[in-house]
Amino acid sequence: MPKLSPSAIEKNKGRIEEAAKKLFIKQGFHATSMRNIAGRAGTSLGNVYNYYRTKEEILGSIIGKYQTTIDGRLRAIFDEIDEPLKPESLVRFGQQIKKMVNDHHDFWLLMYIDVLEFENRHFRKMFEGLVHNLRRRFATQFEELKSRGAVHDDVDPAVGFTAVYMQFFNYFLVEKLFGGNHHFGLTDEQVITQLTGMYCRGLLQNRGASRKGAKRKTKTQSG
């Protein structure tokens, strides 16, 4: 038999990893057996070892590939944000985070597996330097906000945006993985708008607007 083409190898690996991922997520890493993986992947036990040397190597490969998927997804979400602290942006941002969490909820379970069984070895960099990355990503926008005086003097917009990000992210994670079952007592959409409102008022300078009872005119601030 000749050597399989790289694409064929990838296809086989793909089937094995898909099976392994589902099982890891359903029952954890240690509770999943190689026989289990092989069976679900429609191949034999021995053959799995033609593609991976150990079980952990399978996990590593899954996480590695998934990591780049998530990175891309996040980048896409950030890329469509023009003005990071504008209410409309944050609402849309919240909706996107919700979708991301729900679409890839396996990934976050893998993260927990990693925390528990490997002391977060594979995911260390996920939250390291979060603010730093966001600050760099939106450097021009944040600087513009600062110089325009749109944000409070004692507020770092990068920190504020990070807080929003983490709040959204965590909210939907709890909803999805912990059975939060609307733990804010509102619909997801309401949570997004409520949080957005809170953050915007908390972060942005509101020049003489929004007294009690006064209807907001949204675009009082011009520059």
Place this chain on the structure above:
Amino acid sequence: MPKLSPSAIEKNKGRIEEAAKKLFIKQGFHATSMRNIAGRAGTSLGNVYNYYRTKEEILGSIIGKYQTTIDGRLRAIFDEIDEPLKPESLVRFGQQIKKMVNDHHDFWLLMYIDVLEFENRHFRKMFEGLVHNLRRRFATQFEELKSRGAVHDDVDPAVGFTAVYMQFFNYFLVEKLFGGNHHFGLTDEQVITQLTGMYCRGLLQNRGASRKGAKRKTKTQSG
């Protein structure tokens, strides 16, 4: 042999559970063996089965006891809060949440174990009805804030406080369990004051104060 006194039984169970807890946390539930637990508890394999019928029963008992510990801890934290949305209260609140997360970081790992290996069977109620509970706990304070007009009309103080709680909680959890390593780019103390500032401005009505450059006088609001 006569029946052991209830206190003696509790003592023995305590040693077994202490050992099991450490091992579960270090390596997960399925990766921990009964022999492992027995060895660390200084007893024999068979004897463990005199106290528990299965391995899962040990986990259940650990979680149950820990749950009441955490509940008490949280109640104590809430009990010393007089005015839930006052900046000083929130700063102190943040510090307490930090301590709670750090003191019981095993507990949160157990929570992840539960999410992963038991579909969150034992922890379901942890986040269910969170807002509802907080709203009841601080009913008088929240109503007073509302009637005094201290909060924005479109803000539910219970939701706001829940948001603060979750944000603090999640921040320190990420720091502790995910190796966040100051993922907000600030010291913990700075994070607490920054977040507090954001939330207060976002939640509380600021009557004509805090224009750019104007030093805040904190207690401009009277009636």
Place this chain on the structure above:
DNA sequence: AAAAGAAAAACGAACGTTCGTGTTTTTCAG
């Protein structure tokens, strides 16, 4: 025939649990 992927068999170790057997203390008949 040669090469390599796939399958199956085999291996030793470890698993959760059961079971039989100590070991120790109480009970109570004598």
Place this chain on the structure above:
DNA sequence: CTGAAAAACACGAACGTTCGTTTTTCTTTT
């Protein structure tokens, strides 16, 4: 007061599986 039966905890060997991995044996294509 004695000592045998009873009761219950402690123990570890043993059971039947299952584990991750290795080795061997097909099977298929060059």
